[in-house]
Amino acid sequence: MTPVIRTTALSKRYRQRLALDDCTVTVPAGRIAGLVGPNGAGKSTLLGLVCGMIAPTGGSIEVLGHRPADSAEQLARVGFVAQDAPVYTRLTVGDHLRLGARLNQRWNAELAERRIRQRGLDPAQKAGSLSGGQRAQLALTVAAAKRGDLLVLDEPVAALDPLARRGFMRDLLEFVDELNVSVVLSSHLLGDLEQVCDHLIVLADGRVQLAGDVADLLAVHHRVTGPAAQQPLPPGAELIHAEQARGETTMVVRGSGPVPGGAPVDLEELTLAYLTRATDVGPAAMTGAHR
Template identity: 65%
Template structure:
């Protein structure tokens, strides 16, 4: 049974190899509910691999991973995913994305989706291929969140956005998490974004978890989050 006190993501000795390359190496994690989690680390640290494992898009080489109390992929209706390129279908209109979401997801919240599209000033009749990068990101976030997931995964979704679009995206992310009562894991290499919205932190480097915990507890010595992260990354070089 999936207890409300049980972590949304639990990993023990989690390892993923691609041939001779080790993407994740003997990782242990316990991500609590109701947090916005910053997943940070340099390129090749294993961030995307961890999110793909969590979604069930790939399988571990060894170790155990539980997502919402079940094996990865066992609770797909309760997991929302926005990949790095904020995937939308260029030939479909905004409204067609919402209709497709309603057909594919039994817990689809049409009222939430329509309200968020209106708040983002997206034209329902506009084709996604003609939207700006920020608008596509807002559409992808809306489609993922309107599933009303318990866990929302975002793989560098705002990295290519200009500062204003990124700020709007992160603001909406915070609102979604609060409204849904869910947990979000935000992979990012932009530490300022993580510091702005995240209250739990996971630092990956060299395929290993270097630090994990609530930001408030990790920063008790008065350091900024950027200093904390960089100190751990420097220590692994």
């Protein structure tokens, strides 16, 4: 099956600033892929490249087997919700659905109207007076009703309260089931991503730190805890990050074989280990101590 996203040595430079550097990732079809990284890591840049809103300055990118935004048909296959869920403030909720129906040949009116009803949105209300959560729900509805093959969501839940976030994530899972759509979403909220994502891309400083299916990544990473002084690295394992607290060292290590004393890590711990390694000088020094 054609991957939904395939990039090879992809890069994007804005004048002096290299926002994305040598990015090679493959996201298989049918996944909910989480894109995480600190502010300025290059997440929106990568999503902009996926949607064809910006062009690469190096390398290549294919989305659903084609160049992004290559044709009207290709555009119709990708639904995009930009950061802060922009809507047309002067149009009503109902106007958004009518506009969606006009602009998208594959528009699913039944789904759009059902979701608006279920989320308690008033079709007559101006979008400019919706709350942040309601705006996000409207933007997700419009993107999903396009009936594309890929939904791209740039920090869709940043403005939502915890309850609304949970509702949004649940909706996303429903869409994936109902519409058979692949999803890429960026977020800083690792706990939320952990609930829904089965694929992960970790970016820091424009470079991919870790990428793959979550189950595969969790299978080869382990937590090893022991006395602080000179805790040896298990044979065949690579140290990703080590931390010392209360006289104990906790290491996150990568090793495809059995790691003696290794315990499972969760997605949040794994992501933080790679992000800390990429952005901190501390772990690099500690890495040396443990090799």
